[in-house]
Amino acid sequence: DVKVTQSSRYLVKRTGEKVFLECVQDMDHENMFWYRQDPGLGLRLIYFSYDVKMKEKGDIPEGYSVSREKKERFSLILESASTNQTSMYLCASSSPMGTEAFFGQGTRLTVV
């Protein structure tokens, strides 16, 4: 059974904190993605990675960075959390020629 696992379902952080969201996949996929989901805005791509140590900016990278040191793990970093980063964060992975992206359960982050 294929799996994308996000380390936390719910997180509450204070403004200005450094926040790490972790994602692990067990399918040996090259591609990994971070999206944020907001009501009425759908999913917006923050960053993606198509190989270890490779990263590309998505549509809304400002205020975020990522790290991919191992193929199975893709981390999203909020260097200094702000209230407008309160959102649902979804990680996904896919193979380069695959037609399906597999999603994790999501992390609901609240910044207070």
Add this chain to the structure above:
Amino acid sequence: GEDVEQSLFLSVREGDSSVINCTYTDSSSTYLYWYKQEPGAGLQLLTYIFSNMDMKQDQRLTVLLNKKDKHLSLRIADTQTGDSAIYFCAEHSGGYQKVTFGTGTKLQVIP
């Protein structure tokens, strides 16, 4: 750039058909997808269609693609309460990594 639009909300009675519509802008899209998100869960692929197809049927699901109008629809026959979820349209274009999602349509099924 790519843009995918959907209506935000749809309400149907149990047993009726549901039709969820989507428009997209990128004429170079190769695949178009429908994903389903149940409450508290991530997204799960329901079905997809190649851009050179007009229709795809899979049990209760029918996908129609009008490439000229850049319009995609998902029809769910005999809608059940378990179909209540958010449905996302998505297009695959600009290289194999890039998938653009719509805003999502929340389907409410009334018993």
